[in-house]
Amino acid sequence: MTNHTIDAYDPHAFHDELAAHGLILPTGIRGAYGRGPVFEDILERFDALVMNSAADDGAEAMTFPPVVARTMIEKMGYLDNFPQLIGSIHSFFGTGLQAREMADQARAGERWESFLDITDLMLLPAACYPVYPMFSGLLPEGGRLVTTRNWCFRHEPSDEPTRLQSFRMREFIRVGAPDAVEAWRDSWLERGLALLRSLGLPADSDVANDPFFGRAGKMMATSQREQRLKFEIVVPVVSATEPTAVCSFNWHQEHFTSKFDISRADGSTAHTACLGFGLERVVLALLKTHGCDVNQWPAEVRAQLWS
Amino acid sequence: MTNHTIDAYDPHAFHDELAAHGLILPTGIRGAYGRGPVFEDILERFDALVMNSAADDGAEAMTFPPVVARTMIEKMGYLDNFPQLIGSIHSFFGTGLQAREMADQARAGERWESFLDITDLMLLPAACYPVYPMFSGLLPEGGRLVTTRNWCFRHEPSDEPTRLQSFRMREFIRVGAPDAVEAWRDSWLERGLALLRSLGLPADSDVANDPFFGRAGKMMATSQREQRLKFEIVVPVVSATEPTAVCSFNWHQEHFTSKFDISRADGSTAHTACLGFGLERVVLALLKTHGCDVNQWPAEVRAQLWS
Numbered sequence A, B: 001m002t003n004h005t006i007d008a009y010d011p012h013a014f015h016d017e018l019a020a021h022g023l024i025l026p027t028g029i030r031g032a033y034g035r036g037p038v039f040e041d042i043l044e045r046f047d048a049l050v051m052n053s054a055a056d057d058g059a060e061a062m063t064f065p066p067v068v069a070r071t072m073i074e075k076m077g078y079l080d081n082f083p084q085l086i087g088s089i090h091s092f093f094g095t096g097l098q099a100r101e102m103a104d105q106a107r108a109g110e111r112w113e114s115f116l117d118i119t120d121l122m123l124l125p126a127a128c129y130p131v132y133p134m135f136s137g138l139l140p141e142g143g144r145l146v147t148t149r150n151w152c153f154r155h156e157p158s159d160e161p162t163r164l165q166s167f168r169m170r171e172f173i174r175v176g177a178p179d180a181v182e183a184w185r186d187s188w189l190e191r192g193l194a195l196l197r198s199l200g201l202p203a204d205s206d207v208a209n210d211p212f213f214g215r216a217g218k219m220m221a222t223s224q225r226e227q228r229l230k231f232e233i234v235v236p237v238v239s240a241t242e243p244t245a246v247c248s249f250n251w252h253q254e255h256f257t258s259k260f261d262i263s264r265a266d267g268s269t270a271h272t273a274c275l276g277f278g279l280e281r282v283v284l285a286l287l288k289t290h291g292c293d294v295n296q297w298p299a300e301v302r303a304q305l306w307s
Helices: A011-020 A037-053 A070-075 A096-107 A129-135 A178-197 A214-226 A255-259 A279-290 A299-305 B011-020 B037-053 B070-075 B096-107 B129-135 B178-197 B214-226 B255-259 B279-290 B299-305
Strands: A067-069 A088-092 A116-123 A137-139 A144-153 A166-176 A204-207 A230-235 A244-253 A262-264 A271-278 B067-069 B088-092 B116-123 B137-139 B144-153 B166-176 B204-207 B230-235 B244-253 B262-264 B271-278
Touching (some): A011 A279, A037 A271, A037 A299, A067 A070, A070 A116, A070 A129, A088 A096, A096 B214, A129 A144, A129 A166, A129 A255, A166 A178, A166 A279, A214 B096, A244 A255, B011 B279, B037 B279, B070 B129, B088 B096, B129 B144, B129 B255, B178 B244, B178 B271, B244 B279, B255 B262, B255 B271
Parallel strands (some): A137 A262
Antiparallel strands (some): A088 B088, A166 A271, A204 A230, A244 A271, B067 B116, B144 B166, B166 B271, B230 B244, B244 B271
16 A cells, blocks of 8 residues: 555645746636746657657657547547547537527527537547557558657546646557567657656656546456556656656557557557657646746756757 | 639649648548648748747747637637537536447447537637637737647538648737737738748738628628728639638737727727638648649748758
8 A cells, every 4th residue: 555645735736836937827727728938848848858769760750630530439449438538529510590599599608509419520539549540451561650749638627737638648659569569668668767767857657557437447447457558657746645647658459450450461460559748747747846947947957958 | 803714623633642642641531631741841840930030029929728618719709600610529427327328329320429518618710719818907018919829620521631620820919009910910911921922832912701600791701801800811722713821810909809808008999910820721832832742842942941
């Protein structure tokens, strides 16, 4: 058992401190604040550092919009695993008269969503999702490596600055022979730890599980941990006893290769794995560790980011 | 009347040419394709060029997530003006049993949105929207200038590569005395034209109107044109007779300053105006004008972007 000491941490105080320094811009929406120029600068510098450390790997860069096909969310099993986090996009397909009624109801402070219907789009919950269909078919010898960065949406309104409804992830996605994929994952786990520690963050790694929904989800979480399919790199931000995940590694084995008909040329099994840095969380970990005045950060940290 | 010559342009052929060169990555969703590394490189270089040309203006940078409060969309009158373009975000708030039913229905190929309810979020339709509330209160002497860039959503599925459901806009937003705001708008209109022409684009500017919805919308569009509140910089991409808007200027007069209680210190009227570059459209205009092989682009264009 972890020794549960009482944390002095106050999420509202951290939020207010960030806002007072212009690092975040309150919008009135929980988990969807704006980011000031210094926050963004740290985020971009960190992302550049990650890309730089991965430069020799030769990842292909792909960019996708922050929306994804409804059929993709269905196919990924997201409705089974994380129904509470989905963002489904609905729009208006009606007549001029109906549009006027809808606007009138909104003006009167009444609910107006009965005028809406689903589109074929949902919000992207993880940056890597649109990448897997790009691998469909036969893989080249040695497999493939892709990097992508995107805004992700998860419906979990919170006042905790590190728990955002809309945030950015830098991801790397590897597909290929099972041993190659596992070795790649392990080498990144080391590299990720070294990278974050070089920025003065007290980072550690651990076996983890996804926040699967409901009773069946508890069993899936246990199985995921037992099979060591998910690792996280964590840093104390909001709590020393419950550190915040800033980087996570998922080994999907054949889950996506079978869903998207991804095969190796010799017919043997292909696996996928991905790792993602939660970019806002890294920024917040740095601000919590080194303070809200970046000019006062340790020289070696500044040198790493602003070299 | 414009002389409507028949355009040889074929949107599917342009789409396929872009895909064949790896510039775009088809996803199966209309207006939401992925972008390859060269497409992204052009986009980032152009954005950097814009930022560089505006460097002396000293705009404050703000960054927002691509989602916005439902109340903001209501307050902006967006339901009156563009109901057909909205993206309303719905999620699941139910029990474990309901979640299982929902996932089962999805698996059976049935519709499952009856299990969803609205969140307090919608998709951002224009990058500048979250900026106006940041101006609430008294303006400093001289007003303010902000820049922001974001993914925007507009529900208008299309096979036309330049008409995207999810795309990026670089925006500048000016608030201050009416004459200062208008002068700023006019100077950018010149600067924007010069910038785009320096990249070899046959750019022109013209009075324009927003695609207001319905019958009442037609009158609003006419009034907007008569008052010369909207200008666009257009480039022939898909058609010579109906060139594509790559940059648009909106002068809102007191529309937003009254909505968000924005005042000048001396109590006199404050106006806002914004201008936005449609970043994907600029990239597509460049590709259409100079071809899909960037190595073959004119040397002076390459020098401008990759200097």
